[in-house]
Amino acid sequence: DAEITQSPRHKITETGRQVTLACHQTWNHNNMFWYRQDLGHGLRLIHYSYGVQDTNKGEVSDGYSVSRSNTEDLPLTLESAASSQTSVYFCASSVGGAGELFFGEGSRLTVL
């Protein structure tokens, strides 16, 4: 079955370190998204991509970057982790148009 997987599921890091969260989907979807989930804020969009070599900033993109070199993967990089980036991160993909989003299981990141 097609799926979307995130790794690592849990990570603890220190302030200032670079961190990369992986997202891999086998749906062959063009659209991929990264959200962060924080209490009281729901899900906020960090970055998104509508296809290979396409990336766009969401509402909370500062301190994050993504790259899309193939259809299946959209890794999220925190250039220099900050305590404010402690959160649960969700990757999602969709076929486009009115299509629904399919979510991964989430990656819980703690920045000490």
Place this chain on the structure above:
Amino acid sequence: AQSVTQLDSQVPVFEEAPVELRCNYSSSVSVYLFWYVQYPNQGLQLLLKYLSGSTLVESINGFEAEFNKSQTSFHLRKPSVHISDTAEYFCAVKDTGKLIFGQGTTLQVKP
């Protein structure tokens, strides 16, 4: 840009009682609306969606939502909840290919 407001952060309810989770969105010419559910320590799953046609949409587990254009609302209802419905519920609107989510509502079903 689109926005979504979920009016209740927590909704406690007893088992077998009815429930309504409220959602309002910013107005637009055309709108796609979604409700997602998140069980503890899991990702989000689609519960139901409104794209066009009938304003009343239903899920396989007894939830329904009604698209009300005049009130810009998409409230989620269930006539009789179960313990297993305890979860976080998110309303979302599609905005140029991406989903904009509300803040979420925690449904707490008590025995």
